[in-house]
Amino acid sequence: MAFYLNYNTHFFFKFLLLFSLLSFSFSQSDVVEAPSPAADSCNGIFLSYAHSSGTKLKPTDPTHQPYRFESVLTVLNNGDEELKSWKVSVEFQNDEFLVSASNAVLADGTSLPANVGNGTVFAGFPMSDLKTAIETAGDLTQMQVQVQLLGTQFGVAAPDVPLPKNIQLANDGFICPKASMQGYYLKHNPLGRLDNWKLSFDWMRDEFIYTMKGAYPYVVDSSDCVFGTQGQHYTDLDFANVLNCERRPTIIDLPPTKANDTTLGLIPNCCRNGTILPPSMDPSKSSSVFQMQVFKMPPDLNRSELSPPQNWKINGTLNPDYKCGPPVRVSPSQFPDPSGLPSNTTAVASWQVVCNITQPKGASPKCCVSFSSYYNDSVVPCRTCACGCPSNTARTCSTTAPAVLLPPEALLFPFENRTAMAQAWADLKHRTVPNPMPCGDNCGVSINWHVLTDYSRGWSARITIFNWG
Ligand SMILES: *[C@@H]1O[C@H](CO)[C@@H](O)[C@H](O)[C@H]1NC(C)=O
Ligand SMILES: *[C@@H]1O[C@H](CO)[C@@H](O)[C@H](O)[C@H]1NC(C)=O
Ligand SMILES: *[C@@H]1O[C@H](CO)[C@@H](O)[C@H](O)[C@H]1NC(C)=O
Ligand SMILES: *[C@@H]1O[C@H](CO)[C@@H](O)[C@H](O)[C@H]1NC(C)=O
Ligand SMILES: *[C@@H]1O[C@H](CO)[C@@H](O)[C@H](O)[C@H]1NC(C)=O
Ligand SMILES: *[C@@H]1O[C@H](CO)[C@@H](O)[C@H](O)[C@H]1NC(C)=O
Numbered sequence: 001m002a003f004y005l006n007y008n009t010h011f012f013f014k015f016l017l018l019f020s021l022l023s024f025s026f027s028q029s030d031v032v033e034a035p036s037p038a039a040d041s042c043n044g045i046f047l048s049y050a051h052s053s054g055t056k057l058k059p060t061d062p063t064h065q066p067y068r069f070e071s072v073l074t075v076l077n078n079g080d081e082e083l084k085s086w087k088v089s090v091e092f093q094n095d096e097f098l099v100s101a102s103n104a105v106l107a108d109g110t111s112l113p114a115n116v117g118n119g120t121v122f123a124g125f126p127m128s129d130l131k132t133a134i135e136t137a138g139d140l141t142q143m144q145v146q147v148q149l150l151g152t153q154f155g156v157a158a159p160d161v162p163l164p165k166n167i168q169l170a171n172d173g174f175i176c177p178k179a180s181m182q183g184y185y186l187k188h189n190p191l192g193r194l195d196n197w198k199l200s201f202d203w204m205r206d207e208f209i210y211t212m213k214g215a216y217p218y219v220v221d222s223s224d225c226v227f228g229t230q231g232q233h234y235t236d237l238d239f240a241n242v243l244n245c246e247r248r249p250t251i252i253d254l255p256p257t258k259a260n261d262t263t264l265g266l267i268p269n270c271c272r273n274g275t276i277l278p279p280s281m282d283p284s285k286s287s288s289v290f291q292m293q294v295f296k297m298p299p300d301l302n303r304s305e306l307s308p309p310q311n312w313k314i315n316g317t318l319n320p321d322y323k324c325g326p327p328v329r330v331s332p333s334q335f336p337d338p339s340g341l342p343s344n345t346t347a348v349a350s351w352q353v354v355c356n357i358t359q360p361k362g363a364s365p366k367c368c369v370s371f372s373s374y375y376n377d378s379v380v381p382c383r384t385c386a387c388g389c390p391s392n393t394a395r396t397c398s399t400t401a402p403a404v405l406l407p408p409e410a411l412l413f414p415f416e417n418r419t420a421m422a423q424a425w426a427d428l429k430h431r432t433v434p435n436p437m438p439c440g441d442n443c444g445v446s447i448n449w450h451v452l453t454d455y456s457r458g459w460s461a462r463i464t465i466f467n468w469g
C-alpha cells in the first residue's frame with residue numbers, strides 16, 4: 001500500500017491512499033551482496049540499490065524479452081564531510097533502457113529516456129550536495145537522496161532480479177568497496193482489503209487541520225489550538241471553524257452519500273465508507289483520495305519547507321494489521337482533475353508511505369477446519385488448541401493429545417457439549433480416548449469441509465461455517 005501526501009499550495013495537503021502493494025507474502029528472492037559495508041569504509045558514503053518490482057512487457061520475444069523494472073538507488077552521507085555534487089556510477093548489465101529517474105540526471109547530459117545498457121553515471125538534481133548528520137542534526141532529507149528508477153530491461157524474468165554489475169561513487173577522492181544491492185518482488189495479496197479504514201499520523205511541526213474534503217477527522221475538536229501556540233499565532237482565526245488540532249489525528253472516510261457534497265465531497269476516488277480493494281478485485285476502488293487544508297506554524301511558514309507527518313498507522317474493521325514505514329520523498333504524484341476534466345494535476349511534492357501486512361508474533365489463528373466425508377461416518381475435528389489454549393495451570397484437558405473423532409451430529413454442538421458424545425462414539429467404534437481428554441480448538445469460527453460426492457467426472461464438497469462467537 002502506498003500513501004502519497006501532497007502539498008498543493010503551501011497550506012494544502014492532498015492524500016492519495018493507493019492500495020498498490022502488500023508485501024505480506026513478498027519474497028526476498030535475491031540478496032546479491034553481503035550486508036552493506038560499514039559506512040565509514042567509504043568516507044562515510046553509503047550506497048545501495050534495491051530492485052522493487054518488475055513485469056513482463058509486450059512484445060513476447062523469447063530471445064529478447066523486455067521487462068519493466070523499478071528500483072531505488074540510495075546515496076546517504078554518514079560521513080563527517082559534505083559530499084558536494086554527488087555522482088554515482090551504475091554498471092547496468094541487462095541492456096537497460098531507462099525511462100525516468102527522480103532526483104537525478106545522467107551526468108553526461110543525455111536526457112531520458114535513454115539506453116544505459118553499458119552503464120551510466122547519475123548526478124544529483126535538484127539536490128546535488130549531501131550534508132552531514134552533524135550539520136543537520138541528522139536530517140535525512142538533507143543527508144540522503146533516493147533515486148527512483150523506472151525502465152526496461154531485457155531477459156531477466158522473476159524471480160530473478162535484474163541488478164547492475166556494480167554501483168560506486170564516482171566522485172574523486174573516494175575509495176569505496178562494492179555496495180549492497182538487493183531486490184525483491186512485492187506481490188499483491190489478493191485477500192488484502194481494507195474496510196472502514198482509519199488512518200492516523202503525527203504532525204511534526206504543530207500543524208493543524210482547517211478543512212477537509214473526501215474524509216473527516218474522527219474527532220472534531222479545536223480546543224488544543226485555542227489554548228495552544230496556534231491560538232496565539234493565528235489571533236484572527238475563528239477556531240470554532242477549525243476541524244482538528246490533535247497532534248495525532250485519526251482520519252476516517254466519508255460515506256458514499258457525501259460523494260457529491262459541495263463542501264465535503266467532489267474529490268475523485270473519495271467517499272467509499274473506507275473501502276479499499278486490491279486492484280485485482282476492482283481497480284476503480286483501489287485508491288482513496290482526500291484533501292485537507294492545513295495551517296502551518298512558525299518557524300515553518302516558508303512555503304518550500306515541507307515536513308511530512310510521521311508514524312503512520314492504518315487499520316480497518318476485521319482487517320489484518322499493517323505496519324507503516326516512514327514517508328519517503330518520491331516523484332510528484334498525479335491527481336485526477338477535481339472538475340472532472342480529463343487532465344491531471346501534479347503535486348508540488350509527494351511522499352510515499354509503505355505499509356506492510358504484519359502477523360503479530362505468536363498470534364494465533366481465529367478459525368479452523370474440520371473434515372468429513374460421505375464414505376466415513378466419523379468427523380475429523382479441528383486440531384487440539386488450533387486457536388490457542390488456556391494458559392491457566394488448573395486445566396483439566398490435555399493440550400497435546402490429538403482431537404478425538406466425532407459423530408457427525410456433534411459438529412452442531414459447541415465443544416463443551418461434545419465430550420460425552422465423543423466418548424460414546426469411541427465406545428461404539430471400540431476406540432480408546434486419551435485421559436485427560438484433549439482440549440478444544442478454542443476457535444471463534446470453524447469451518448466443516450464435507451466431501452459430498454466423488455464421481456469420475458469430478459467431486460463436490462459442502463462447506464459449513466460455524467460462528468461460535
Ligand atoms: C555498449 O557497448 C557495446 C560494446 O562495447 C557497443 O557495441 C554498444 O554500442 C554500446 N551501447 C551503447 C548504448 O553505448
Ligand atoms: C454523484 O454524481 C454522479 C455524476 O453526476 C452520479 O453518477 C452519482 O450517482 C452521484 N452520487 C450520489 C451519491 O449522488
Ligand atoms: C458504512 O460503514 C458503517 C460502519 O462503520 C455501516 O454501519 C454503514 O452501513 C456503511 N454504509 C454503507 C453505505 O456501506
Ligand atoms: C524559503 O526556503 C528556501 C529554501 O530553504 C530559501 O531558499 C528561501 O529563501 C526561503 N524563503 C523565505 C522567504 O524565507
Ligand atoms: C485502529 O486504530 C485505532 C488507533 O489508531 C484504534 O483506536 C482502533 O481500535 C483500531 N481499530 C481496529 C479495528 O483495530
Ligand atoms: C515492508 O516490506 C518491504 C519489503 O520487504 C521492506 O523493505 C519495508 O521495510 C517494509 N516496511 C515496513 C514498515 O515494515
Ligand SMILES: *[C@@H]1O[C@H](CO)[C@@H](O)[C@H](O)[C@H]1NC(C)=O
Nearest residue numbers: 333334335336342343344345
Ligand atoms: C493521470 O494520472 C493517472 C495515474 O495517476 C494516469 O493513469 C493517467 O493516465 C493520467 N492522465 C493524464 C491525462 O495524464
Ligand SMILES: *[C@@H]1O[C@H](CO)[C@@H](O)[C@H](O)[C@H]1NC(C)=O
Nearest residue numbers: 373375376377378379380405
Ligand atoms: C474413518 O476415518 C478415520 C479417521 O481418518 C479412520 O481412522 C477410520 O479408519 C475411517 N473409517 C473407515 C471405515 O474408513
Ligand SMILES: *[C@@H]1O[C@H](CO)[C@@H](O)[C@H](O)[C@H]1NC(C)=O
Nearest residue numbers: 412413414415416417418419
Ligand atoms: C451444553 O452444555 C451446557 C453446560 O455445559 C448446558 O448448559 C447446555 O444446555 C448444553 N447445550 C446443549 C444444546 O446440550
